[in-house]
Structure formats: structure tokens, C-alpha cells
Amino acid sequence: MKQLYAWGAVACIVLTSTTGDVLLSRTMKQVGDVAELRKRSGLAHVIGRILRNPNFVIAIMAMATAFYAMLFGLSWADVSLVVPASTSLTFVSNAVAAKIFLHERVDHRRWLAAVLVAGGVILLAQ
Amino acid sequence: MTFRKYLVLVGVAVFAVTGDSLVSRGMKEVGGVSLHHLSGIVLVVFRPEVALGVLFLLAFLSCYLAALSWADLTYVLPTTSISFILLTLVAKFILHENVSVARWLGVLMISLGVGFVTQGPALTPQPRRRESHERITAPISARTEP
Numbered sequence: 519m520k521q522l523y524a525w526g527a528v529a530c531i532v533l534t535s536t537t538g539d540v541l542l543s544r545t546m547k548q549v550g551d552v553a554e555l556r557k558r559s560g561l562a563h564v565i566g567r568i569l570r571n572p573n574f575v576i577a578i579m580a581m582a583t584a585f586y587a588m589l590f591g592l593s594w595a596d597v598s599l600v601v602p603a604s605t606s607l608t609f610v611s612n613a614v615a616a617k618i619f620l621h622e623r624v625d626h627r628r629w630l631a632a633v634l635v636a637g638g639v640i641l642l643a644q
Numbered sequence: 645m646t647f648r649k650y651l652v653l654v655g656v657a658v659f660a661v662t663g664d665s666l667v668s669r670g671m672k673e674v675g676g677v678s679l680h681h682l683s684g685i686v687l688v689v690f691r692p693e694v695a696l697g698v699l700f701l702l703a704f705l706s707c708y709l710a711a712l713s714w715a716d717l718t719y720v721l722p723t724t725s726i727s728f729i730l731l732t733l734v735a736k737f738i739l740h741e742n743v744s745v746a747r748w749l750g751v752l753m754i755s756l757g758v759g760f761v762t763q764g765p766a767l768t769p770q771p772r773r774r775e776s777h778e779r780i781t782a783p784i785s786a787r788t789e790p
Contacts, residue, residue: 539717546712553648553710568709585701588664589671589688597668598735598743602728606754609721616717623768627760628718634757638728641750 520594527591531604534584536611540619541577547620548573606635645766649714652707656720657727659704665734666697672739715766722758729755 549555549567556564568574591600610632616622670693688694711720728751735741
């Protein structure tokens with residue numbers, strides 16, 4: 519039964535992490551290169567620009583949900599199962615979401631990586 | 645890609661593994677969390693190991709945000725592949741968990757897979773913004789006061 523709970527937590531982590539990652543990526547693309555911006559306007563300005571972005575707020579809420587789902591998952595199963603499984607599946611879902619929502623160029627290398635990662639996750643769950 | 649940017653990517657992986665491991669160790673001391681006592685899962689963040697883990701995860705978030713500002717999401721995420729190796733080493737030698745041969749192979753496959761990605765470009769070229777294009781090509785008469 520604990521295994522079932524753990525995989526439920528993994529599914530929740532994947533969904534909320536993907537939402538968080540995509541929104542964070544969109545936020546940072548809107549903000550621009552942090553290093554260059556910090557040189558021009560200072561760190562406080564960079565932090566202010568990030569915190570004022572609505573996508574960032576929603577992303578943090580999604581990641582906080584993923585964090586608590588991870589706490590539940592870790593109390594039900596080993597760290598070497600929950601963390602790699604959720605992170606790897608998130609990597610695959612992120613590749614799909616990045617192509618659809620962020621219009622990133624996901625070429626054959628990146629898709630191949632997604633398949634290998636998914637295979638690795640199955641092995642990790644053994 | 646500069647050396648400094650690679651350091652940021654390494655920071656993403658190392659801080660994530662350290663944070664996750666500290667949180668895991670803290671959670672193992674707490675034991676199973678019941679869905680009927682949700683206050684326990686909130687209060688657990690005040691335990692020293694979990695709190696330190698949260699600090700490392702904040703450091704991870706800082707590096708992650710910096711990386712996302714100059715690279716694709718599908719480029720940044722694969723760089724955490726070294727975290728799988730680190731995490732398995734931590735699980736084996738510090739948390740004393742059983743790590744089977746199959747899991748080691750899984751770690752290897754994931755690392756190989758994500759290794760492919762890092763050979764490509766870090767950022768998808770963005771098409772020029774329409775407004776900036778219009779500003780450049782707008783006739784002079786349109787830009788002058790009537």
C-alpha cells in the first residue's frame with residue numbers, strides 16, 4: 519500500500535513540477551539574462567523584476583506543492599526511488615511542455631534523451 | 645557557454661542533491677506521515693536537518709533561475725543528470741540504502757540520455773519581436789510629431 523501512495527506522490531510531483539518549471543522558465547526569459555541585468559541595474563532590481571512577475575508566483579506555488587508531495591513520498595519510500603523517479607519523469611513531461619508552451623526546439627537528441635531517461639526510471643523502480 | 649555558466653549548472657545539481665538528502669534524512673527520523681495529521685508535515689520544516697535542506701534547496705532555486713535566464717528548460721534540466729550519480733552515491737554510502745545493479749544501470753541510462761542534450765545548443769533562437777521590427781522599419785514621418 520505504501521508503494522501505491524509513493525507512486526501517487528510521484529505523479530503529483532511530476533504534474534506540479536512541470537507546471538512550476540515551465541512557468542519559471544517563462545518568467546526568466548521575460549526577465550532576461552540575470553548576469554547582464556545585474557551588471558546594469560543591480561541585484562535588487564533583478565530580484566524585484568522576478569518577484570513582480572505573476573508567472574513566478576504561480577510557479578512557486580506549484581513547486582511548493584511539489585515539495586510537500588515529495589515530503590510525503592519520502593516518508594513512504596526510499597530517496598533513491600522517489601527523487602530520481604519524479605525528477606526523470608518530470609524531465610520527460612518538461613520536454614513535451616517546453617515544446618508546446620515555450621516553443622523550444624526539442625530536436626532528436628532531446629527526444630532520445632527523454633526515452634533513455636524514461637527507461638532509466640523503469641530500472642530505478644526495480 | 646562560459647566557465648561561470650557551467651559552474652552555475654553544477655551548482656544546480658549539487659545543491660539539489662544536498663537539499664534532497666538532508667530533507668530525506670530528516671523525514672526518516674520523523675517516520676511515516678499520516679494524511680489525518682497534516683499539521684505534522686507543516687511543522688516538520690522546523691527540524692534542523694529539514695530546515696538546512698530547505699536552505700540548500702533555496703540555493704538550488706537561485707542557480708536554477710540564473711540558468712533559465714540564458715538557457716532552454718530542456719537544456720538546463722539534463723545538467724542535473726550528474727545529480728542522479730551523486731544521489732545514488734549518497735543513498736548508498738551515507739543513508740546506507742540498498743542500491744541494486746538495476747538501479748545503477750538506470751542511473752547510467754539517464755546520464756547517457758541527458759548527456760546527448762548537452763551536445764546541442766543551450767538556447768533556441770528566438771524570432772525577432774514584431775514591435776522592435778516595426779520600430780526599425782517604420783517610416784521617419786511616422787516617428788515625427790505632426
